[in-house]
Amino acid sequence: RQTTRAPCLTGGAWALLANEREREPERQDRGAMAFFTLGLPSVKRALHNEDYTFEDQLTGSKDSFDTFANPQRYWLGLGFKDRKLEDEYLDDLARDSRQLTLLGFATLILLQVFPGLIFMIVSLPVFLSDGQYYPMSFYFDNFVPIAINFLLFISSLVAIAVVHARPSARSKVIVLNITEVALLGFILSDGYRFAKAEANFDGYFNLGGWVVLAAFGFLCSYLVLFFMNLPFTLVFEIVFLAALTFFAIIPVVMGSWSRLSPANVAFHLEEVVPPEMFCHKNSENCGKMYSFVFIGPVVIMLLIGVVMVLSSFVGDRQNRNAFVNKKIIRALTWEKEESLLKLKKDHEDIIYSIFPKVVAQDLIEKQTRNRKNQSVPSLIRRPSTLRNLSNDALGRTMARMHQHVTVVFTDIVGFTEMSQSCPPYEVMHFLHILFVEFDRLLDRDAHLWKVETVGDAFMVASGLGMSFDDTNKEDTMLVEYLSPTRSSATMEISSGMFNSFPISEESTSSGLGASLLD
Numbered sequence: 001r002q003t004t005r006a007p008c009l010t011g012g013a014w015a016l017l018a019n020e021r022e023r024e025p026e027r028q029d030r031g032a033m034a035f036f037t038l039g040l041p042s043v044k045r046a047l048h049n050e051d052y053t054f055e056d057q058l059t060g061s062k063d064s065f066d067t068f069a070n071p072q073r074y075w076l077g078l079g080f081k082d083r084k085l086e087d088e089y090l091d092d093l094a095r096d097s098r099q100l101t102l103l104g105f106a107t108l109i110l111l112q113v114f115p116g117l118i119f120m121i122v123s124l125p126v127f128l129s130d131g132q133y134y135p136m137s138f139y140f141d142n143f144v145p146i147a148i149n150f151l152l153f154i155s156s157l158v159a160i161a162v163v164h165a166r167p168s169a170r171s172k173v174i175v176l177n178i179t180e181v182a183l184l185g186f187i188l189s190d191g192y193r194f195a196k197a198e199a200n201f202d203g204y205f206n207l208g209g210w211v212v213l214a215a216f217g218f219l220c221s222y223l224v225l226f227f228m229n230l231p232f233t234l235v236f237e238i239v240f241l242a243a244l245t246f247f248a249i250i251p252v253v254m255g256s257w258s259r260l261s262p263a264n265v266a267f268h269l270e271e272v273v274p275p276e277m278f279c280h281k282n283s284e285n286c287g288k289m290y291s292f293v294f295i296g297p298v299v300i301m302l303l304i305g306v307v308m309v310l311s312s313f314v315g316d317r318q319n320r321n322a323f324v325n326k327k328i329i330r331a332l333t334w335e336k337e338e339s340l341l342k343l344k345k346d347h348e349d350i351i352y353s354i355f356p357k358v359v360a361q362d363l364i365e366k367q368t369r370n371r372k373n374q375s376v377p378s379l380i381r382r383p384s385t386l387r388n389l390s391n392d393a394l395g396r397t398m399a400r401m402h403q404h405v406t407v408v409f410t411d412i413v414g415f416t417e418m419s420q421s422c423p424p425y426e427v428m429h430f431l432h433i434l435f436v437e438f439d440r441l442l443d444r445d446a447h448l449w450k451v452e453t454v455g456d457a458f459m460v461a462s463g464l465g466m467s468f469d470d471t472n473k474e475d476t477m478l479v480e481y482l483s484p485t486r487s488s489a490t491m492e493i494s495s496g497m498f499n500s501f502p503i504s505e506e507s508t509s510s511g512l513g514a515s516l517l518d
Contacts, residue, residue, distance in 0.1 A: 092326070106157065145193040215298065215300070215301045232309075235312035269287065445462075447463065447464075
């Protein structure tokens with residue numbers, strides 16, 4: 001479709017549709033997605049199982065949401081089967097989630113300040129009081145990851161703001177890629193710091209201190225995924241990798257889970273719990289109970305992660321439904337726009353077929369100016385009709401003087417007898433062929449204008465300046481007349497059929513409002 005602006009759409013609506021059309025070719029070439037693996041060309045081709053366009057759904061008389069066949073989706077949350085449509089959805093989601101994404105990164109920066117950086121700064125005098133016990137590697141293992149996180153989040157925040165602010169970046173899918181890279185780097189950085197610090201926290205909080213450190217010292221930052229409105233695939237990726245890093249890989253490698261076995265817990269309780277406590281009476285069951293208490297924060301954080309993934313899945317489905325509805329509205333708007341353009345063109349063609357070109361243009365321009373001054377929205381205004389023209393644009397007229405005019409009248413000799421003796425369809429066929437040939441002759445010369453055909457008569461005028469859009473304004477005059485419904489009005493008359501004529505005031509109440517005298 002061409003993107004020619006039509007007056008029946010408001011400026012804001014047209015800007016929305018035009019911007020959508022301008023972005024569409026670029027979207028079809030982009031392969032970025034939330035998962036790096038899903039963004040690979042080979043994987044994308046394997047997942048592309050449908051070529052869906054909303055314009056193809058506008059066949060027949062479809063004009064509502066119920067008549068549209070929705071694009072197919074994968075059951076596992078992988079998005080639309082039409083991967084080009086999936087790219088459009090991700091671009092639209094990145095645009096709509098701009099403020100939430102920026103807020104999420106701002107929150108992550110604040111969570112790096114407290115408790116991570118604040119705790120390290122407050123504890124710094126203690127660390128420096130015994131330099132031999134805290135080597136330089138200790139400061140590297142704690143301060144460097146925090147600095148890396150700051151750099152990741154601040155640079156990502158700035159990059160996302162720049163992408164959204166730059167008009168040249170038409171596709172905003174790169175915002176999701178920046179978010180993914182930042183969060184993956186955050187997992188690696190905090191995972192390294194957690195691996196270096198988890199054994200020390202057992203000394204601070206006794207047995208199970210690493211669980212407290214993981215739950216409240218590291219994983220609280222991932223709660224921002226609840227409101228950042230990211231795609232389901234990206235949320236699932238980050239939650240899964242974070243849980244795998246902090247509750248599986250590092251604890252297994254460092255032996256953290258073995259320290260929470262019931263036997264080790266019972267042995268620890270016998271060492272630290274006073275003899276009068278009940279655990280010495282039933283140390284085996286007490287060890288099982290405290291093992292569950294120690295892993296309670298892990299279970300809670302895993303449940304929060306599951307809820308986070310499920311809420312992201314539900315939110316992603318709602319976002320996709322809203323995206324499909326938005327696309328349907330745009331498609332219906334485009335169809336309505338094309339219908340209005342066609343209807344407008346048909347009405348203008350009728351006006352051009354009745355009036356000379358200069359007069360028709362003047363009538364259409366006047367009607368357009370009058371309708372722009374109305375408060376009724378353009379999409380619900382009545383189309384241009386002859387009645388509307390008579391009410392809106394036929395009030396003021398210009399009579400033009402033409403000095404060299406030729407008028408040709410044709411008449412078929414014996415047409416009356418022929419029409420009485422021949423079948424009607426043969427008569428109509430004969431007139432059709434004859435007048436079509438006359439019209440072809442007229443098309444060869446722009447100075448000729450077909451006035452009318454009445455029966456077998458054909459009327460042509462020449463010398464009316466039909467080949468020029470700009471007529472001589474100095475050769476025009478305004479003619480005032482009285483109307484039955486108006487106290488004072490003017491009427492536009494094409495007076496080029498004869499060399500000159502006076503306007504008879506007595507004839508102003510007639511249909512034409514003037515009489516032509518040779």
